[in-house]
Amino acid sequence: MTAVELGMPTVASDPHGHLRGTESFPRAAHRALADTQLRRNLGHATRTIRAKRAAVVGEVDDWEELRRAGESLKADTMARLPELLVQLEEQVTGRGGTVHWARDAEEANRIVVDLVRGTGADEVVKVKSMATQETGLNEALEAAGVAAFETDLAELIVQLSHDRPSHFLVPAIHRNRAEIREIFLREMPGVDPSLTDEPRRLAMAARAHLRRKFLTARVGISGVNFAVAETGTLSVVESEGNGRMCLTLPDTLITVMGVEKVVPTWRDLEVFLQLLPRSSTGERMNPYTSTWTGVTPGDGPQTFHLVLLDNGRSNVLASPDGRQALHCIRCSACLNVCPVYERTGGHAYGSIYPGPIGAVLSPQLTGISGPDDVNASLPYASSLCGACFDACPVRIDIPHLLVQQRAAAVAAHTRPTGQDLTMQAAAIAMTTPGRFKLAEKALGLGRVLAGRKGRITGLPWPMSGWTNARDLPAPPAETFRQWWERTHS
Amino acid sequence: MNAREEVLARLRTARDAGNPATPVVVTRDFATTGRLDPGSAAVLERLDETLTDYKATVHRVASEAEIAGAVVGVLGEARSIVVPAGLPGDWLRGYAGQVRTDGPPLAVDELDAVDAVVTGAAVAIADTGTFVLASAASDQGRRAITLVPDHHVCVIRAADVVCSVPEAIARLDPSSPLTFVSGPSATSDIELDRVEGVHGPRRLDVVLVGPG
Ligand code: SF4
Numbered sequence: 017m018t019a020v021e022l023g024m025p026t027v028a029s030d031p032h033g034h035l036r037g038t039e040s041f042p043r044a045a046h047r048a049l050a051d052t053q054l055r056r057n058l059g060h061a062t063r064t065i066r067a068k069r070a071a072v073v074g075e076v077d078d079w080e081e082l083r084r085a086g087e088s089l090k091a092d093t094m095a096r097l098p099e100l101l102v103q104l105e106e107q108v109t110g111r112g113g114t115v116h117w118a119r120d121a122e123e124a125n126r127i128v129v130d131l132v133r134g135t136g137a138d139e140v141v142k143v144k145s146m147a148t149q150e151t152g153l154n155e156a157l158e159a160a161g162v163a164a165f166e167t168d169l170a171e172l173i174v175q176l177s178h179d180r181p182s183h184f185l186v187p188a189i190h191r192n193r194a195e196i197r198e199i200f201l202r203e204m205p206g207v208d209p210s211l212t213d214e215p216r217r218l219a220m221a222a223r224a225h226l227r228r229k230f231l232t233a234r235v236g237i238s239g240v241n242f243a244v245a246e247t248g249t250l251s252v253v254e255s256e257g258n259g260r261m262c263l264t265l266p267d268t269l270i271t272v273m274g275v276e277k278v279v280p281t282w283r284d285l286e287v288f289l290q291l292l293p294r295s296s297t298g299e300r301m302n303p304y305t306s307t308w309t310g311v312t313p314g315d316g317p318q319t320f321h322l323v324l325l326d327n328g329r330s331n332v333l334a335s336p337d338g339r340q341a342l343h344c345i346r347c348s349a350c351l352n353v354c355p356v357y358e359r360t361g362g363h364a365y366g367s368i369y370p371g372p373i374g375a376v377l378s379p380q381l382t383g384i385s386g387p388d389d390v391n392a393s394l395p396y397a398s399s400l401c402g403a404c405f406d407a408c409p410v411r412i413d414i415p416h417l418l419v420q421q422r423a424a425a426v427a428a429h430t431r432p433t434g435q436d437l438t439m440q441a442a443a444i445a446m447t448t449p450g451r452f453k454l455a456e457k458a459l460g461l462g463r464v465l466a467g468r469k470g471r472i473t474g475l476p477w478p479m480s481g482w483t484n485a486r487d488l489p490a491p492p493a494e495t496f497r498q499w500w501e502r503t504h505s
Numbered sequence: 506m507n508a509r510e511e512v513l514a515r516l517r518t519a520r521d522a523g524n525p526a527t528p529v530v531v532t533r534d535f536a537t538t539g540r541l542d543p544g545s546a547a548v549l550e551r552l553d554e555t556l557t558d559y560k561a562t563v564h565r566v567a568s569e570a571e572i573a574g575a576v577v578g579v580l581g582e583a584r585s586i587v588v589p590a591g592l593p594g595d596w597l598r599g600y601a602g603q604v605r606t607d608g609p610p611l612a613v614d615e616l617d618a619v620d621a622v623v624t625g626a627a628v629a630i631a632d633t634g635t636f637v638l639a640s641a642a643s644d645q646g647r648r649a650i651t652l653v654p655d656h657h658v659c660v661i662r663a664a665d666v667v668c669s670v671p672e673a674i675a676r677l678d679p680s681s682p683l684t685f686v687s688g689p690s691a692t693s694d695i696e697l698d699r700v701e702g703v704h705g706p707r708r709l710d711v712v713l714v715g716p717g
């Protein structure tokens with residue numbers, strides 16, 4: 017297979033930002049699995065959302081047709097991506113906005129920091145955006161002396177607790193109401209000490225905490241859900257009204273979007289505004305969706321900047337199959353149905369893109385540098401059960417991409433891994449019965465390694481690649497062939 | 506190469522390398538007209554249900570003449586309200602509180618000081634319990650006036666009610682800002698349950714005008 021087929025980088029793109037953790041998935045997952053509170057919280061939250069999603073998807077007679085439309089619209093977008101971006105740029109510029117292009121996370125951050133500095137503001141309000149989490153914008157702003165206030169409730173919880181997001185939609189999905197109450201009591205200045213853990217009271221506390229900030233903010237920073245090339249219209253889909261606050265009240269708005277967020281026409285929103293809310297929060301429609309086009313005199317920010325971010329996306333686009341990962345509308349449905357995600361949570365994936373889609377997107381964005389690259393372990397974070405494909409509103413064939421990325425991970429190795437060698441050995445052994453018999457003898461050695469637990473938990477290299485990800489059951493004392501020979505000869 | 510040229514060059518190379526052998530055909534086999542006729546009693550009934558389901562309070566009136574009674578009723582004790590410059594004067598007949606018209610535009614703190622806002626709507630979607638505010642429409646106004654006050658009263662006429670999302674999108678002009686509203690502000694961020702009342706208006710009343 018060629019590099020292109022495997023979604024490996026074909027053009028120089030050196031993505032930066034939070035796309036890679038510091039340890040492999042199996043290691044991180046081992047720790048997460050031991051955290052019973054985390055598993056309870058995730059189990060409860062994902063069960064709730066799965067039931068809600070199923071109910072509202074069931075109401076829509078033409079759901080499958082909508083999914084197919086979403087899939088084909090995204091495929092069409094990828095086939096015309098550069099042209100659509102140029103069209104978007106023309107439209108936004110024509111309507112009084114300014115468009116910036118960023119090769120990678122650092123460049124995007126530099127652009128935003130300079131723009132904020134140019135306004136003289138020393139704080140900004142932010143509506144949750146995966147793109148700016150990916151680039152690590154908050155850290156860059158902080159380093160430049162600008163305080164960034166996350167305003168989405170879950171994002172606020174993450175920020176106040178100095179934590180990391182673990183889900184697209186609800187970055188604090190790993191926290192339950194009692195933990196959220198404690199975080200607020202500890203970290204929120206001026207919070208009412210009699211705060212209970214009733215969700216409504218917690219939401220009110222967030223409202224009180226952010227109200228002044230919204231009403232006085234001079235600069236807002238947002239991401240985007242859909243950007244319409246035809247009209248230059250951008251849209252943000254949200255619930256709380258914090259998005260509306262950030263998009264409407266400041267004088268200056270800076271929006272950062274991954275290049276894949278563009279859609280060809282306004283009409284295409286008839287598909288995506290049906291698919292997204294039902295798949296993501298399990299609602300017929302989310303409370304608020306805002307759309308705006310450039311600058312509107314007398315309404316909202318009078319200065320508007322749009323930053324278009326590559327940061328590895330061109331790597332992904334080069335793969336005929338792998339580019340499907342760019343179709344993702346970040347609804348989180350595949351996370352919520354994934355048996356692996358439900359048990360490990362989002363942090364185990366390292367990258368800010370967790371779950372099944374993260375497992376195929378992150379390694380493609382970063383490329384895999386070699387056997388020690390932690391992102392090489394992500395495509396193995398799946399049992400290939402297929403639930404993610406069934407849930408995906410734009411029909412991304414995640415199981416297929418997982419298999420393909422496993423192949424890419426193997427191909428990226430400069431020296432063969434244990435699994436490669438094992439597979440090669442198996443291929444050789446299975447070609448002749450004599451060799452197969454010899455191989456079976458070697459299995460006896462496995463029983464020695466397994467010891468009394470009956471599990472092999474760690475093999476020396478080259479076999480370690482395998483046992484890093486799973487315990488190996490000890491081989492049987494006698495194989496089928498050995499048993500047959502003993503009893504039938 | 507500057508960033509723009511470089512990103513576009515990368516994307517062109519990658520796009521060509523990854524393009525499928527056969528051109529993409531966009532399919533739109535889903536329903537583009539709704540199950541219920543626009544403006545019909547049935548579509549209003551469904552809108553009433555879906556709005557109510559997401560915690561808006563719906564007040565049904567049969568004719569234009571009854572709008573004022575319903576609006577004034579839901580405003581109740583509100584001492585002051587803001588309205589967009591083009592709101593029909595009739596709708597507030599009998600309201601005793603202070604009416605501030607947003608033209609010239611009020612400052613944010615002034616908006617924060619009023620008790621409620623009254624507007625019309627551009628279109629409403631029965632399938633989803635949504636109405637859309639168009640900033641260019643004189644009875645809806647700029648976005649801030651429906652955002653800062655804590656209570657929103659929205660008047661929706663039967664002629665503006667459609668069944669499905671595609672019908673609504675077809676009626677809307679995106680060149681000025683639009684806000685799709687489905688219930689009062691809410692969050693699903695605590696254990697993924699929906700709770701109402703965060704940053705947007707916490708109270709939402711809809712006066713629905715038409716047969717039913
Ligand atoms: S891959 Fe599909 S299901 Fe998963 S978040 Fe993206 S759009 Fe949703």
